[in-house]
Amino acid sequence: MSVWEYAPAPESRDLANLRPNYRPFVDGEFVDGGGDPLTSLNPATEEPLAEVGTASESDVDAAVRAARRAFEQVWGPMPGAERAKYLFRIARLLQERARELAVLETLDNGKPIKESRDSDVPTAAAHFFYHAGWADKLDYAGYGPDPQPLGVAGQIIPWNFPLLMLAWKIAPALATGNTVVLKPAETTPLSALVFAEICQQAGLPAGVVNIVPGAGDVGSLLVRHPGIDKIAFTGSTAVGKEIQHAVAGTPKRLTLELGGKAANVVFDDAPLDQAVEGIVGGIFFNQGHVCCAGSRLLVQESVAEELLGKLRARVSTLRLGDPLDKNTDIGAINSAEQLAKIRELTASGEDEGAERWTSPCELPERGFYFAPTVLSGVEQSMRVAREEIFGPVLSVLTFRTPDEAVTKANNTPYGLSAGLWTEKGSRILWLADRMRAGVVWANTFNRFDPAAPFGGYQESGFGREGGRTGLEAYLHV
Amino acid sequence: MSDRVSVAKTYKLYIDGKFPRSESGRTYPVTDAEGGFLANASHASRKDVRDAVSAARKAFGGWSGATAYNRGQVLYRVAEVLEGRREQFAAEVAACEGVPTADAMCTVDAAVDRWVWYAGWTDKIASVLGAANPVAGPYFSFTVPEPTGVVGVLAPQSSSLLGLVSVLAPVVATGCTAVVVSSADRPLPAITLSEVLATSDVPGGVVNVLTGRADELGPWLASHADVNAIDPTGASAESRVDIAQQASGTVKRVLTVPGDEPDWTRRPDISRLRRYLEAKTVWHPKGT
Numbered sequence: 001m002s003v004w005e006y007a008p009a010p011e012s013r014d015l016a017n018l019r020p021n022y023r024p025f026v027d028g029e030f031v032d033g034g035g036d037p038l039t040s041l042n043p044a045t046e047e048p049l050a051e052v053g054t055a056s057e058s059d060v061d062a063a064v065r066a067a068r069r070a071f072e073q074v075w076g077p078m079p080g081a082e083r084a085k086y087l088f089r090i091a092r093l094l095q096e097r098a099r100e101l102a103v104l105e106t107l108d109n110g111k112p113i114k115e116s117r118d119s120d121v122p123t124a125a126a127h128f129f130y131h132a133g134w135a136d137k138l139d140y141a142g143y144g145p146d147p148q149p150l151g152v153a154g155q156i157i158p159w160n161f162p163l164l165m166l167a168w169k170i171a172p173a174l175a176t177g178n179t180v181v182l183k184p185a186e187t188t189p190l191s192a193l194v195f196a197e198i199c200q201q202a203g204l205p206a207g208v209v210n211i212v213p214g215a216g217d218v219g220s221l222l223v224r225h226p227g228i229d230k231i232a233f234t235g236s237t238a239v240g241k242e243i244q245h246a247v248a249g250t251p252k253r254l255t256l257e258l259g260g261k262a263a264n265v266v267f268d269d270a271p272l273d274q275a276v277e278g279i280v281g282g283i284f285f286n287q288g289h290v291c292c293a294g295s296r297l298l299v300q301e302s303v304a305e306e307l308l309g310k311l312r313a314r315v316s317t318l319r320l321g322d323p324l325d326k327n328t329d330i331g332a333i334n335s336a337e338q339l340a341k342i343r344e345l346t347a348s349g350e351d352e353g354a355e356r357w358t359s360p361c362e363l364p365e366r367g368f369y370f371a372p373t374v375l376s377g378v379e380q381s382m383r384v385a386r387e388e389i390f391g392p393v394l395s396v397l398t399f400r401t402p403d404e405a406v407t408k409a410n411n412t413p414y415g416l417s418a419g420l421w422t423e424k425g426s427r428i429l430w431l432a433d434r435m436r437a438g439v440v441w442a443n444t445f446n447r448f449d450p451a452a453p454f455g456g457y458q459e460s461g462f463g464r465e466g467g468r469t470g471l472e473a474y475l476h477v
Numbered sequence: 478m479s480d481r482v483s484v485a486k487t488y489k490l491y492i493d494g495k496f497p498r499s500e501s502g503r504t505y506p507v508t509d510a511e512g513g514f515l516a517n518a519s520h521a522s523r524k525d526v527r528d529a530v531s532a533a534r535k536a537f538g539g540w541s542g543a544t545a546y547n548r549g550q551v552l553y554r555v556a557e558v559l560e561g562r563r564e565q566f567a568a569e570v571a572a573c574e575g576v577p578t579a580d581a582m583c584t585v586d587a588a589v590d591r592w593v594w595y596a597g598w599t600d601k602i603a604s605v606l607g608a609a610n611p612v613a614g615p616y617f618s619f620t621v622p623e624p625t626g627v628v629g630v631l632a633p634q635s636s637s638l639l640g641l642v643s644v645l646a647p648v649v650a651t652g653c654t655a656v657v658v659s660s661a662d663r664p665l666p667a668i669t670l671s672e673v674l675a676t677s678d679v680p681g682g683v684v685n686v687l688t689g690r691a692d693e694l695g696p697w698l699a700s701h702a703d704v705n706a707i708d709p710t711g712a713s714a715e716s717r718v719d720i721a722q723q724a725s726g727t728v729k730r731v732l733t734v735p736g737d738e739p740d741w742t743r744r745p746d747i748s749r750l751r752r753y754l755e756a757k758t759v760w761h762p763k764g765t
Contacts, residue, residue: 245725
């Protein structure tokens with residue numbers, strides 16, 4: 001069979017308007033951070049992209065004070081209808097600068113341009129657009145008349161969806177009348193600092209949004225700062241537990257969106273080709289750097305071999321390589337550290353007896369890459385069935401009966417998401433009731449919308465983002 | 478006054494629908510407000526906490542899986558049986574809290590009414606907190622509230638019945654199951670309430686009642702991996718910090734509660750129900 005090669009279709013790197021230096025954003029101005037500057041790498045090439053100033057303790061302090069002042073003097077007293085118009089402006093500016101942001105995000109994160117272009121950036125804009133409308137309608141949100149904001153929110157976001165996670169955090173906080181100090185992830189700070197510029201362009205009052213780049217120590221300063229009323233964190237369960245511990249006994253409010261080990265359950269009556277697409281999207285989207293990734297495939301024994309065959313064939317066609325190429329399906333792993341973790345956990349799966357199959361795709365010589373991998377014959381006791389890998393590695397287990405599927409799916413301390421594949425409607429609803437997870441995708445996977453609440457059960461965290469439910473995280477209720 | 482000697486009641490724990498003594502063999506004397514001896518209560522231990530948690534976990538599937546209508550009927554039945562024991566509760570509240578019997582009777586009535594109020598929420602809260610989500614795509618997306626799981630409840634120390642009902646009823650109304658640590662010095666209404674629960678149609682294990690010290694048992698509940706949420710109301714200020722820290726080990730939901738006991742006679746809102754509910758969002762494609 002002849003193979004049709006794709007011609008290279010790279011998006012222009014110039015669109016990112018990359019600058020050599022980026023700086024923290026405090027009280028409406030870009031400032032020289034007092035912390036040691038960090039260098040953000042392009043994980044696809046390992047080349048430095050830009051130098052980024054980081055926040056020192058006094059910068060964090062200044063940011064919190066600015067946010068407090070803005071909350072008390074400007075943003076808090078402002079009528080909701082006026083706040084809304086700033087959020088609409090931000091949504092529009094994000095749409096207008098979408099190409100720039102998509103390319104920048106791909107350079108800084110390593111994700112394929114088609115994902116940053118078609119998913120991250122438009123969904124980020126949608127979050128601002130959706131929440132803008134809430135700002136003057138909070139009386140109708142179900143929390144009684146005139147629900148009050150919490151004050152200053154400290155927000156800490158991960159590197160897997162830098163701009164989108166920023167939108168999930170900032171949009172509801174501002175809509176409900178809070179001001180924010182946000183720390184982007186150490187390896188992906190750039191889009192947040194361009195967002196700061198968008199805040200300036202939107203004429204957002206100084207101090208309403210402050211961005212303090214840095215590593216975990218800056219996050220820790222935020223978590224412990226007495227001037228902060230609320231912490232919102234998205235990231236690993238281990239760090240989430242540390243934050244919950246640190247906040248314990250203080251009046252700070254807390255919401256956590258943590259890790260997951262989602263089951264993607266395929267029954268023998270599922271449309272297998274459709275299921276294969278969903279399984280592939282569920283685990284290989286964004287290189288598997290997704291907290292709700294369908295990382296445990298639970299397949300009914302009678303169709304396991306057939307499904308695995310189809311799955312391997314489909315995964316073999318995934319194109320791994322330059323994230324800026326519009327045909328690329330799998331981009332770069334975000335950091336050397338994450339790559340090492342993925343390798344270590346995958347190797348542990350092999351050591352514990354799983355069968356490893358890896359896509360025969362070629363890996364670029366430079367950059368952090370990991371070929372899509374399927375581990376079959378996985379048992380529940382193996383680390384690859386219990387621990388979040390956060391990479392393009394799928395663990396395959398089997399089941400015989402619906403009850404066994406439920407038991408295995410729920411056999412995890414996490415509870416963020418679950419996938420179900422069956423043509424039988426009554427079975428979907430029966431299973432959806434029994435999945436101990438905050439999001440259940442039936443005959444689809446990885447769907448996100450600002451109108452649909454997202455968040456976990458158990459050790460996947462507490463609080464929701466999106467929808468009417470998500471407003472609760474930023475209101476005195 | 479007859480010469481008859483009354484039959485004194487033995488107050489025990491309530492675990493998994495049964496009334497065991499503490500496995501530790503410990504008891505402590507309970508006195509009335511003037512210091513007069515009332516009874517010896519079981520002094521629950523860490524092992525009792527573990528037994529109670531495993532009973533609550535075992536009961537969770539059935540209770541959370543029951544229809545909301547059924548849960549509502551069972552909880553209403555509890556109110557009926559409570560009503561029938563008004564005199565006994567009033568006597569115990571009066572003795573424990575040192576209030577006149579007439580006041581105690583008002584408190585009992587308020588507790589029964591509170592229970593009825595929560596019983597009526599079982600089949601309504603989902604329509605108040607749930608939603609059909611207008612997502613931008615060909616999907617049906619809806620959000621439903623579901624019970625978070627096993628809840629550890631450190632009941633108020635002062636309000637021995639109304640306070641207890643105010644913190645327990647919302648837990649079971651949502652479909653969660655409970656491990657309650659009663660007021661340490663005023664435990665008798667809690668044990669009598671467990672007799673009511675045992676003789677209503679509440680399945681064993683849905684509510685488990687331990688008498689003992691909140692500051693001693695709270696941290697064990699907070700660190701137990703099979704407990705999903707904890708209400709620290711009955712713990713001291715210092716202990717609440719410890720409890721909140723222990724709870725972080727398994728990302729438990731810890732209720733934010735006021736420093737001092739609130740006025741339990743105030744009309745409640747649905748915030749306690751909301752705390753024990755998880756929002757679950759379900760998606761399905763349309764048209765394919």
